[in-house]
Amino acid sequence: xxxxxxxxxxxxxxxxxxNVQAEGKVYRLKLAESWPTNFPLLDSGVQRFxxxxxxxxxxxxxIKVDSANxxxxxxxIFDLVKSGQYDMGHxxxxxxxxxxxxxxxxxxxxxxxxxxxxxxxxxxxGGKELMAKVYQPHGLLTFPGGNTGVQMGGWFRHEINSVTxxxxxxxxxxxxxxxxxxxxxxxxxxxxxxxxYTALERNTIDALEWxxxxxxxxxxxxxxxxxxxxxxxxxxxxxxxxxxKKVFEGLPEDLQSILQTAMRLTxxxxxxxxxxxxxxxxxxxxxxxxxxxxxxxxxxxxxxxxQANDELLAEYAEQDPLAKExxxxxxxxxxxxxxxTLISDYGYLxxxxxx
Amino acid sequence: xxxxxxxxxxxxxxxxxxNVQAEGKVYRLKLAESWPTNFPLLDSGVQRFxxxxxxxxxxxxxIKVDSANxxxxxxxIFDLVKSGQYDMGHxxxxxxxxxxxxxxxxxxxxxxxxxxxxxxxxxxxGGKELMAKVYQPHGLLTFPGGNTGVQMGGWFRHEINSVTxxxxxxxxxxxxxxxxxxxxxxxxxxxxxxxxYTALERNTIDALEWxxxxxxxxxxxxxxxxxxxxxxxxxxxxxxxxxxKKVFEGLPEDLQSILQTAMRLTxxxxxxxxxxxxxxxxxxxxxxxxxxxxxxxxxxxxxxxxQANDELLAEYAEQDPLAKExxxxxxxxxxxxxxxTLISDYGYLxxxxxx
Numbered sequence: 001x002x003x004x005x006x007x008x009x010x011x012x013x014x015x016x017x018x019n020v021q022a023e024g025k026v027y028r029l030k031l032a033e034s035w036p037t038n039f040p041l042l043d044s045g046v047q048r049f050x051x052x053x054x055x056x057x058x059x060x061x062x063i064k065v066d067s068a069n070x071x072x073x074x075x076x077i078f079d080l081v082k083s084g085q086y087d088m089g090h091x092x093x094x095x096x097x098x099x100x101x102x103x104x105x106x107x108x109x110x111x112x113x114x115x116x117x118x119x120x121x122x123x124x125x126g127g128k129e130l131m132a133k134v135y136q137p138h139g140l141l142t143f144p145g146g147n148t149g150v151q152m153g154g155w156f157r158h159e160i161n162s163v164t165x166x167x168x169x170x171x172x173x174x175x176x177x178x179x180x181x182x183x184x185x186x187x188x189x190x191x192x193x194x195x196x197y198t199a200l201e202r203n204t205i206d207a208l209e210w211x212x213x214x215x216x217x218x219x220x221x222x223x224x225x226x227x228x229x230x231x232x233x234x235x236x237x238x239x240x241x242x243x244x245k246k247v248f249e250g251l252p253e254d255l256q257s258i259l260q261t262a263m264r265l266t267x268x269x270x271x272x273x274x275x276x277x278x279x280x281x282x283x284x285x286x287x288x289x290x291x292x293x294x295x296x297x298x299x300x301x302x303x304x305x306x307q308a309n310d311e312l313l314a315e316y317a318e319q320d321p322l323a324k325e326x327x328x329x330x331x332x333x334x335x336x337x338x339x340x341t342l343i344s345d346y347g348y349l350x351x352x353x354x355x
Numbered sequence: 356x357x358x359x360x361x362x363x364x365x366x367x368x369x370x371x372x373x374n375v376q377a378e379g380k381v382y383r384l385k386l387a388e389s390w391p392t393n394f395p396l397l398d399s400g401v402q403r404f405x406x407x408x409x410x411x412x413x414x415x416x417x418i419k420v421d422s423a424n425x426x427x428x429x430x431x432i433f434d435l436v437k438s439g440q441y442d443m444g445h446x447x448x449x450x451x452x453x454x455x456x457x458x459x460x461x462x463x464x465x466x467x468x469x470x471x472x473x474x475x476x477x478x479x480x481g482g483k484e485l486m487a488k489v490y491q492p493h494g495l496l497t498f499p500g501g502n503t504g505v506q507m508g509g510w511f512r513h514e515i516n517s518v519t520x521x522x523x524x525x526x527x528x529x530x531x532x533x534x535x536x537x538x539x540x541x542x543x544x545x546x547x548x549x550x551x552y553t554a555l556e557r558n559t560i561d562a563l564e565w566x567x568x569x570x571x572x573x574x575x576x577x578x579x580x581x582x583x584x585x586x587x588x589x590x591x592x593x594x595x596x597x598x599x600k601k602v603f604e605g606l607p608e609d610l611q612s613i614l615q616t617a618m619r620l621t622x623x624x625x626x627x628x629x630x631x632x633x634x635x636x637x638x639x640x641x642x643x644x645x646x647x648x649x650x651x652x653x654x655x656x657x658x659x660x661x662q663a664n665d666e667l668l669a670e671y672a673e674q675d676p677l678a679k680e681x682x683x684x685x686x687x688x689x690x691x692x693x694x695x696t697l698i699s700d701y702g703y704l705x706x707x708x709x710x
Contacts (some may be wrong), residue, residue: 012571018549022581036530053614054617055608055609056411056609056616057609058607058608063490080698091446096702111707115471116504116626117630118632120628123627123628124631124635127373146544149700150702151704152698212699213695230698230703230705230706231699231703232703232707252413254410254412254413258411258613259619261407261411261616261620262616265620266617266621268619268620272472272478273472274690275472275474275475275695276475276478276480278695278699279472279688279691279692279694279695280691282691282695282698283695286694292701294698294704296706297706299706299709302707302710306707306710309513312680333634336635337630338708339634339641341704342584343507343637344504344505344633345504345700345705346708347649348505348587349469349696349697349700349701350651350701351585351651351654351657352466352587352657353701354654355464355657355658355661
């Protein structure tokens with residue numbers, strides 16, 4: 001009896017201890033982000049994501065965030081996560097256009113969707129499935145990583161009144177939008193962020209685009225180039241979380257759910273914070289530099305840019321069936337989403353703006 | 356030695372079993388929502404919220420959702436949660452204006468902020484703290500519950516060309532917006548949703564507003580009243596989650612965090628789904644009823660509505676210092692947020708809309 005009882009206690013205690021061990025096991029993930037330490041909005045957003053996941057999992061999910069200062073590969077997150085050197089990443093999809101061209105469609109596109117139109121496309125219009133077609137062959141899962149809203153058209157020393165004014169214009173504007181501008185005779189260049197202010201000040205470049213008031217204020221471009229153009233080339237820049245598929249699948253289901261929820265909520269939180277930062281920084285800019293002049297490009301210029309954009313997209317579509325599928329999906333959804341945006345948000349802003 | 360060992364096993368086993376019990380304890384919460392069973396967007400969003408919380412907590416958090424069909428008090432969620440009959444609720448803050456007038460500021464206000472402006476205000480502009488001042492005295496915590504975007508101005512049989520056309524107009528438009536219209540001589544009425552179509556068809560009312568394409572399509576108003584007006588009175592209707600403060604504080608910290616994250620993400624998910632639904636339903640409406648005519652109220656009418664609105668707000672502010680504080684906070688933030696919206700989203704939509 002005593003022996004039997006002892007055996008029973010031992011069995012229970014063993015099973016309990018296994019149970020506790022399984023439940024209590026700590027999963028440690030390493031995340032590489034494209035951003036430097038203390039970079040506003042994005043580094044801080046990713047740090048909050050890690051805290052959120054740790055809190056929800058009661059400490060079972062610990063995510064160590066390495067900034068670009070540490071891993072030295074701000075534009076190499078795709079490879080770091082694909083190879084398994086890091087479990088996760090936070091970056092922007094279009095940074096990897098040189099490696100996998102179809103990645104460029106999942107951040108934002110010139111003349112493309114606004115942030116909410118794009119979120120609706122991603123979730124309910126086939127975007128998520130198309131992004132998986134691009135990333136899953138590389139063993140990567142992706143999730144929205146936060147929208148910084150409409151990217152402004154940039155800071156210009158002089159007004160742009162016609163397409164001719166774009167000829168030989170030397171402008172810092174990377175990626176696909178740079179290709180579009182090049183078709184109209186401009187010279188797009190890329191310059192490291194830390195050298196941008198000096199390049200503009202010393203006339204090495206005539207114009208540049210960065211983000212919007214949220215992140216432009218600290219760069220100080222408004223002190224040199226007073227014309228601030230409304231956006232056309234990045235109407236809703238969405239960052240992304242990346243996670244190595246095998247790592248994700250190796251997590252218990254509840255932690256997968258926690259991770260996914262924390263990533264998706266962080267994306268929204270970053271969008272809200274970007275809106276608040278832009279709101280406050282735009283007010284500061286206007287107060288400190290009343291000479292800032294907001295302009296939109298003339299219709300003639302926008303029509304030419306749109307045409308160049310459509311020609312380039314047609315070339316991409318011709319080269320690759322998946323590119324064609326993505327472009328057609330985006331354009332079809334954008335068309336109907338814009339019809340709604342124009343009667344809702346736009347209609348409201350338009351009809352009430354001068355009251 | 357044997358005895359000591361046995362005692363040790365017993366101690367460990369007892370502490371383990373307590374531990375497992377604490378970790379494994381299931382918390383059951385009851386949620387009352389304002390919506391009927393299977394109500395698109397909102398009931399389905401709340402159901403997904405409950406699933407999300409259960410998955411993340413590995414079954415330790417079970418939330419039972421009772422629709423209005425069950426509890427029969429669609430506009431009584433405030434009391435159901437305050438009294439503890441339910442632990443949580445999902446509703447809209449302005450439904451409780453008759454009970455606590457200051458609740459009306461936290462859904463949307465005529466001529467107020469767009470959804471993202473309002474989210475920025477709530478998180479970074481003092482909105483959250485002001486909402487707590489209104490709800491905490493009732494033992495309630497609140498969280499964003501999902502935005503249905505710009506509410507359309509409504510369906511009208513005839514065009515509104517001047518303020519005179521509003522005189523004696525019998526319109527279904529509840530709440531504060533109804534008070535505004537009444538100041539201009541209209542007769543606002545409230546009619547249960549199920550009777551709206553017939554009331555419009557039989558000329559019991561001349562016009563009505565409901566939501567927007569997302570939820571208007573199934574109501575069929577476009578078959579009777581072809582003029583669809585852009586919004587002015589609810590530019591961003593945000594629902595809310597309510598939770599009894601004592602219940603929330605009685606949960607372990609990790610479950611508090613899970614609950615909070617699931618509520619906040621559900622709010623964003625509903626906003627995305629509302630955008631997708633409106634996109635698709637607006638396309639359907641236009642295809643099936645090409646006679647729908649989109650209009651904005653003439654400037655004269657909007658100016659008169661805005662003036663009536665401002666007068667009413669001034670009255671509220673005079674009666675109650677907290678109302679004054681909320682109104683001033685919203686107006687100050689809205690002013691700077693709108694300045695940014697106009698150069699960002701609006702600037703983009705405006706300059707690219709006819710390309």
